[in-house]
Amino acid sequence: MKKRNLLLVSLLSLCLAACGGKESETSTPTEPVVSDTQSGGDKTETLPPVSDETDTEKETTTEPDIYDTLWSVELVDLMVAHLNGNVIPYIDLGKGVTGAYFPEEELGVLKIDGGKFDASLLDEFLITYQDQGWVAEVKSSKMTASYEAEHLRIEVLNNSGFFQVKAYYDEPFDPASVTDWDDSTKRAMQKNLHNHVLPYIYLGSSKILTDWSYTGDFFYMYGGKWNDQIPMLALTELNKAGWKNELVEEEGKYNLNSTYTFEDGCSLISSLKISTYHGVEQALWLLMFDEHYDKNDFTEWPDSVTQYFGPRFDGKEFPVLYLGTTNLSHVDYYPTGNCLTILGGDYQEEILADAKVTLTEAGLEEVTDGPLI
Known part of the structure; x- marks a missing residue:
């Protein structure tokens, strides 16, 4: 792998400068089928077979309603999405309860923030979770609980004077x-x-x-x-x-x-x-x-670049330049100086040579003396 040298292009009032640099997804029960035939006014109904079982003998199963909880719909949706379809037992965290998922913290954590912290409520929370089969304890003004069968664990703690619940799904290795x-x-x-x-x-x-x-x-x-x-x-x-x-x-x-x-x-x-x-x-x-060098792979500027042409450059579009990559991952606009910078791929002499031809054909002149920006 060759040394990383990146090409940077700056656009100022439709002028160009290039320089090298380095960066970083139920079925529902069917109703009995009823077929009607009319012949001389007769009507025939095809009914389902009669069962010898009484209604009380039949076993019925009903899926639990995940929204049958005091948690808000928004929080339930977050839990289902990030706790492997599970909803943790409800506890009253006070007013203004909100939640958010943070994928980059500790392999992913769902944080629920509530009202003012009250350590005296932790024992009540403890009983709630223990009654629902969780292993839980209160220690040092914090409650921790785990439900091994579903690979869940939570912490209820004091976050700058307010309740916070941290909920985790510890995905098993499989x-x-x-x-x-x-x-x-x-x-x-x-x-x-x-x-x-x-x-x-x-x-x-x-x-x-x-x-x-x-x-x-x-x-x-x-x-x-x-x-x-x-x-x-x-x-x-x-x-x-x-x-x-x-x-x-x-x-x-x-x-x-x-x-x-x-x-x-x-x-x-x-x-x-x-x-x-x-x-x-x-x-x-x-x-x-x-990325291999092939200017034929790049025939138009992406939206990340063209969004600036209309409002910033009087609707004029700059000639398309291949900067050594089709992935222009870094585009910045600087109001001071009306400057647009585009970071390209590895620096290669062919990039400048091809750019000069393209710009000359577009009627631009090369600036060789004095600062461009």
Whole structure:
């Protein structure tokens, strides 16, 4: 993988400067079928067979109503979405109760904020949870509770003088439970890896948190809690896909380092390892992507760029320039100086050469003396 040198383009009053730089988804019971036939006024009804069972002998099952709780509908929806379909027992947290999910904290935490904290209510909360089968305790003005059967745990604590509940779903390690990337992860791959989707490897969770760093073209894929089986399982899958792989021992743990070149010439190197960035030992698949150079892949500016042309540049559009990548991940507008900066891919001499031809044909002149901005 070559050294990362990135191309930066600045637009000022439709002028150009380029410079190198570095960054980061019930069925319902059917009604009895009634068929009517009319012949001479007769009507025939086909009725369901009569059962010998009485109504009291029949067993009926009814799914519980998840909204049959004093939690708000919004909070129930958050719990169902992030606590594996579960709703935790209700406790009265006072006025102004709100909630939000934070995927980047401790493998994901649902926080519910309430009214003024009152430690004397913790014992009442304790009984509520114990009565519903949770293992719970109160210690140091905080209640903790867990429900192992559903892999749930919560904390009720004092957050700057107000009640706060932290609820977690501790997803169990189960490689057979997931066999493909979810749609959101696939979209992130296609956006940042030149429309490529990587072979599936189990990262300890069904939910993957992705991030892209324009500093070095790094693509981050965070999974679940680290398990030593993760690199071994990944090795098997990536070997099948034709990747070059190497297990590297580091302080008694194994990282999996890999390289791969795609048919279109794009390539990457990756490292599957432990990350503590979110406060726990978590699986991280870190990839550094190198996009092949092909100016024919880029024929128009994305919306992230053209949104500025109308209001900022009198409706004039700047000639399309290929900046070494189709993923212009960093576009900034600076009101001072009416300047638009676009960060491209790895710096290559061909970029400047092609840009000069395009700009000259568009009638722009090259500025060689004095500051452009």
